[in-house]
Amino acid sequence: MIVQVFRRELLLAWRRPGDTLLPLAFFVIVGSLFPLGVGAEPALLHAIGPGVVWIAAVLATLLGLPRLFAADQHSGALEQLLLSPTPLALLVGAKITAQWLTCGLPLALAAPVLALAFGLNFADLAVLLAGLLLGTPLLYLLGAISAALTLGLRGGGALLGLLVLPLYVPVLIFGAGAVQAAAQGFGAGANLSLLAAMLVLATVFAPWAAAAALRISLD
Amino acid sequence: MFGPTLDRYAAPKFFYPLAGRLVPWLGTLAAALLLLGATWGLVLAPADYQQGDSYRIIFIHVPAAWLSMLTYMVMAGGAFVFLVWRMKLADMLAKCCAPLGAAFTALTLVTGSLWGKPMWGTWWAWDARLTSELVLLFLYLGVIALRGAIEEPQRAGRATALLTLVGVVNIPIIHFSVDWWNTLHQPASLTRLDGPAIHPAMLTPLLLMIAGFTVYFVAVLLQRMRCEILERERDARWLVELDAP
């Protein structure tokens, strides 16, 4: 059943490339707004670069989160999942993984391209990429809880954002901090380890919390 | 389940009159403590040799910060009890805590800002404690917004309870990460917001104010819960019989 859910998600995403491309485009646009807003002075951009890329990634992720459960709710597929004998947490985990693969991973891979525009060098880009590869699954895991809680509510996307952004604060701090630490010569190890630890914890607890939230929202 | 006595008072029917008897006493006690503490802090305590008289803001700022955290813990406790044991009163407790907690947090932030301005020259300083408080405010606003967005009371109670618990688990992580962030970016000249160790003459009024705020919190919380009970149980028989001759 888990594999079925997983394959179905991938298939749906394949049929709708917009689901992947739209957040990507949003990511690049948002990132580009910063130089327009603060000026294009190279030293300034270099300093804010890691933070900007991470913030743009967070916002682009937020954009896609409602889609995690909404479509299935409309079609009634979500109720089916709740009735399935397979533990809901595992099914939710499959959905999150699939969405990360189709939206989060491309985002992480595209980030270095945007970061180049902020003057980051290749070593820093590698740290940025590593951080986002650890961070984007985290964003989806935490975001799934919020998406499940706000399922079908008016105010949807904004409410989802308000609920999940405080939880994203540590991810942002460690992710951007990793690049900044590397740039200053301190090494990104500590920051990246903390991200990895958070990812492990979230992998264990978030699907379970999101499943509980789904039951609350749909019962 | 917690024993017959607690079970008994956990029913709105018994909680309501009990709370009604407690509130006036607690309110008076709170007022006395706050008045005494504030007067002591403003008049009797000596001026700080570094910060002059501006430090007197701590008699508001620190109790408010303490209460902002305590309220969240109480709210989380209520959320947990409600999710696990489905005790209605626990949901009412949690619901009443949220706006109170947000108010304490906002008070902490504004007084922190007003304290920071003469010290650092800016209206807002991104120091670790204030930034953590800011995130705490967002957590409160999220809980309030979620409850407001859901119309069915059962779903609203359970959803906000889950959100509160997710928040309480994340608070230490957020606090740690903000501390981390702050030590990385802290400008060299920044001093800690609470300055050097507290002089004993300043400690007593501070403790009085913390006690006063805490008793106040309990009093107001009980009163809010009484209102909540009246609203939710308006068709209940015990309510009608409450003032039957």
Add this chain to the structure above:
Amino acid sequence: MTEFLAMGGYGAYVWPCYALAVLVLGLNAWLPWRRHRRLDRQRHTRPVE
């Protein structure tokens, strides 16, 4: 007295804090009290079914 109000030059920061505290604590105490009175009144004037 003016010395007390001046708070060593920091009066403009200290007094608004205390004033705000009074406002916040006062409102949070008064509003539930008022709401309770209103609910109590409603309860007693409702026709008993």
